[in-house]
Amino acid sequence: MARIAVVRGDGIANEVMPEAEETLRAAAGAASFPVEFEYFDWGSDRYLEQGRGMPEDGCDALRAGFDAVFQGAVGDPRVSGSIVQEQVILGVRFGLDLYANIRPCRLYHEDLTPLKNMGAGDIDHVVVRENTEGLFVNVGGFFKQGTKDEVALQEEVHTYKGVERVIRASFEFARRHKRRKVTMADKASGLRYAGGIWRRVFDEVRVDFEDIESEAKHIDAVAMEVIQHPGEFDVIVTNNMFGDILSDVTSGLVGGLGLAPSANVNLEGVSMFEPVHGTAPDIYGRGIANPMASILTGALLLDHLGCAEGGAAIRRAVEEAIAHGERTADIGGGLNTKECGDAVRNRLR
Numbered sequence: 001m002a003r004i005a006v007v008r009g010d011g012i013a014n015e016v017m018p019e020a021e022e023t024l025r026a027a028a029g030a031a032s033f034p035v036e037f038e039y040f041d042w043g044s045d046r047y048l049e050q051g052r053g054m055p056e057d058g059c060d061a062l063r064a065g066f067d068a069v070f071q072g073a074v075g076d077p078r079v080s081g082s083i084v085q086e087q088v089i090l091g092v093r094f095g096l097d098l099y100a101n102i103r104p105c106r107l108y109h110e111d112l113t114p115l116k117n118m119g120a121g122d123i124d125h126v127v128v129r130e131n132t133e134g135l136f137v138n139v140g141g142f143f144k145q146g147t148k149d150e151v152a153l154q155e156e157v158h159t160y161k162g163v164e165r166v167i168r169a170s171f172e173f174a175r176r177h178k179r180r181k182v183t184m185a186d187k188a189s190g191l192r193y194a195g196g197i198w199r200r201v202f203d204e205v206r207v208d209f210e211d212i213e214s215e216a217k218h219i220d221a222v223a224m225e226v227i228q229h230p231g232e233f234d235v236i237v238t239n240n241m242f243g244d245i246l247s248d249v250t251s252g253l254v255g256g257l258g259l260a261p262s263a264n265v266n267l268e269g270v271s272m273f274e275p276v277h278g279t280a281p282d283i284y285g286r287g288i289a290n291p292m293a294s295i296l297t298g299a300l301l302l303d304h305l306g307c308a309e310g311g312a313a314i315r316r317a318v319e320e321a322i323a324h325g326e327r328t329a330d331i332g333g334g335l336n337t338k339e340c341g342d343a344v345r346n347r348l349r
Contacts (some may be wrong), residue, residue, distance in 0.1 A: 001034040007088070010044045010290035011279025013072025019341030020294035021070070023317075024343050027310035029078045038066070040088040044076030044084045053087035053088040059095030062270050068095075068301050069272035074293070075279045092272050093131055098168040098324060101129040101161060102300070103276065104150060104251040105260075106315075108322045112255035112331060115230070118318060123254055125226075125233040126179070128170040129243025136240045153263035158194050158239065169267060170237035171209040182206075182212040185222040185246065187240040189213065198239065219246070230238055231245050249277065258290030258330045261297035263304060273301040287336045290328040292318055295344055319348035 008017045021037060028035045042054040053074070055061075062069055074088045092098070101319055107113055115123075128346075139155035168182065174182050185203040188195030206214040219242045226233055226246070230253060238246060251260040258268035260276035275293035283289060299314035326343035327333025333344060 001036050001068045002028075003036050003038065003065060004301070004317065005062055005069045006037045006042045007042045007069065007074075008069045008073045008278065009042075009072030010076045011073060011281050011284040012085075012277075013074070013279060013294075015287060015289050015292040015337050016275070016291035017070075017072040019291035019337060019344075020298045023295045023341060023345050023348070024070070024194065024298035024302065024310075024327055025315060026348055027298075027313045027317075028307055030313065030348060031302075031307050032308040033302070033307040033310055034250055037070075042088050042194075043072075043074050044079050047079060047084050048076075049228050054091055054328075055296065059092060062092070062096060063218050066165075066269060066270055070298065070301060071138070071272050071274035073275065073277060073279045078280050079289055083285050089274070090136075093264055094271055096264075096266055096272065096273055097132065098266050099121040099130065099132045100166050100173075100263075100265045100267075101247075102173065102263040102265055103127045103243075103247040103250075103260065104296075104300070105247070105254055107254045108259065108319045109255075112259070112322070113253055115227070115253060118230075119325070123230040123250075125230065126173065126175075127243055127247040127248070127250060128164040128166065128235060128237040129172060129247060130162060130238070130240050131154065131170050133157050133159060133242075134240030156194055156241075158197050160197065160201065164205060165199055167198075167202055167205045168208075170279075171205065171212055171214075172267070174211065174212050174235045177235045179212070181215070182209075183221040183233055184214070184216045185235045185236055185242055186216065187219050187242075188216075189218060194239070202237075219236055222246065223249060227253065234290070236331040247276070256332050258328065259296065260293050263297070263300045265304070271304055273297045273304070287338065288329060290330050290340050291337050292322075292344070313348050314344070317344045317349075320340040320347045 025089040047053040129293040140153040143151040186195045257277040299311040303311035
């Protein structure tokens with residue numbers, strides 16, 4: 001039995017995650033793949049009550065007793081800054097060394113994209129983002145803060161180990177999911193050192209995957225071409241900052257963050273799965289949040305645990321529900337959160 005740690009998080013996560021959990025359980029059951037959930041109260045309420053969003057030994061508990069983590073969005077306007085996100089989301093990412101952030105981008109219906117002449121499946125690529133290095137290591141500082149001479153420094157860190165393993169993971173993902181091509185996006189022409197190590201390591205790793213087409217391109221070219229010719233891309237691997245931005249751009253091509261799942265993966269350990277969207281406090285409590293990103297995140301989780309049948313069934317059900325107009329308002333429908341979850345589950349087979 002697969003043991004899954006569930007962190008429902010804050011805001012609309014408390015509305016969409018139950019729909020995703022129920023859908024995951026139903027799809028896994030239909031595939032004869034038993035799952036067990038255990039719930040953790042990590043998030044803003046815990047921070048306000050106890051001074052920490054998650055316990056200091058939280059990652060030890062995840063490593064010791066679980067096969068995966070199903071994580072809801074975290075963040076609350078009652079807590080200033082990003083302290084809870086840093087403690088919970090980044091705490092788990094860094095604590096479990098989740099070095100590859102996998103963000104699929106698939107078009108489920110033609111009316112969800114701003115692009116002309118695109119139908120379901122015509123946009124279908126994956127952004128693999130390095131998840132533990134780059135600008136997000138927060139190395140830097142301020143000088144002469146509060147004056148007109150203030151200086152802010154933000155260091156970017158890339159290691160051979162970090163770059164090599166995420167590039168290798170992108171090729172492994174492509175091979176496992178029968179993807180034809182891996183594109184590495186860098187800025188080697190302007191960022192001599194950071195771009196240089198990415199380009200060199202990519203050239204080293206690609207020789208181990210001669211069955212997969214590969215190419216290296218500059219990130220600005222990729223950002224343009226993924227909009228002009230999205231069907232030309234399959235798997236895109238890039239650094240932390242570039243991947244963060246590019247994956248949001250590609251989400252906009254297929255309906256927005258309400259349909260954007262993600263996986264934070266360590267191929268040698270416990271991985272964490274979370275939707276890309278935030279807590280949306282402006283609509284929390286109204287029951288109108290789109291649960292499909294969380295539901296599709298559950299599909300990624302099942303894929304990762306070896307239940308490909310369950311993951312495929314969820315994606316098929318989502319596509320059919322969308323095609324029949326069974327949607328929340330953000331993607332052109334009239335269903336509430338619970339009704340949308342029911343619509344997807346009714347199409348599981």
